[in-house]
Amino acid sequence: MSVTVVMLGLLLGGCSRADVIVVDGIEIYETQWRAAREQIGPIASVELECSELQLTYTLVRRAGRAASVVIVQGCGQRMAYQRVGYQWFSNGGQAGASSGEAAAAQQHNAGHIHHQQVIQSTQR
Numbered sequence: 001m002s003v004t005v006v007m008l009g010l011l012l013g014g015c016s017r018a019d020v021i022v023v024d025g026i027e028i029y030e031t032q033w034r035a036a037r038e039q040i041g042p043i044a045s046v047e048l049e050c051s052e053l054q055l056t057y058t059l060v061r062r063a064g065r066a067a068s069v070v071i072v073q074g075c076g077q078r079m080a081y082q083r084v085g086y087q088w089f090s091n092g093g094q095a096g097a098s099s100g101e102a103a104a105a106q107q108h109n110a111g112h113i114h115h116q117q118v119i120q121s122t123q124r
Contacts, residue, residue: 023059028067033059036067040081040088047092050075 019030037057045052054074061069068083081088 020065026059026062027065028059028062029065032066036070036083036088040070040072043088043090044072044074044079044081047079047090048072048074048077050077 020027021030021033022028023033040057041052041055044050044055048055051074056073058071058073059067059069060071060080061067063083066083070081070088072079072081079090079092081090083089
C-alpha cells in the first residue's frame with residue numbers, strides 16, 4: 001500500500017486546510033481513510049480470524065473523497081468491504097451490525113438495485 005500525503009489549502013472566506021492523502025493511487029481525505037480502517041478493522045479481525053495488527057488494507061474505490069470499497073487481507077485470507085451509507089458490508093455480512101441488521105440492509109439494497117434496473121429497462 002502506498003500512502004502519500006498531499007496538503008491542499010482551501011480558501012473559503014478564510015483559510016482552512018483539508019488533508020488529502022493518496023492511498024493505492026487514489027486521493028482520499030485522511031480522516032475518512034482512518035475512519036474506514038477503524039470501522040472495518042475489528043470485524044475483519046473476527047471474520048478473517050486474524051489480529052488487527054496483521055491486517056492490511058487496500059483502497060479499491062472511493063465515493064467523493066471517502067473510501068467506498070476496501071479489501072482487507074490477513075493470515076492468508078482476504079475479504080472485500082463496501083460502504084453503503086454510513087455502514088460497511090463484507091461478503092459475510094455487515095461490519096459492526098447484527099446479522100439481522102445486515103440481512104435487512106442487504107435486502108433493502110437488493111430492492112434498490114432492482115428498482116434501478118426496472119427504471120433503466122423502461123427508459124430504453
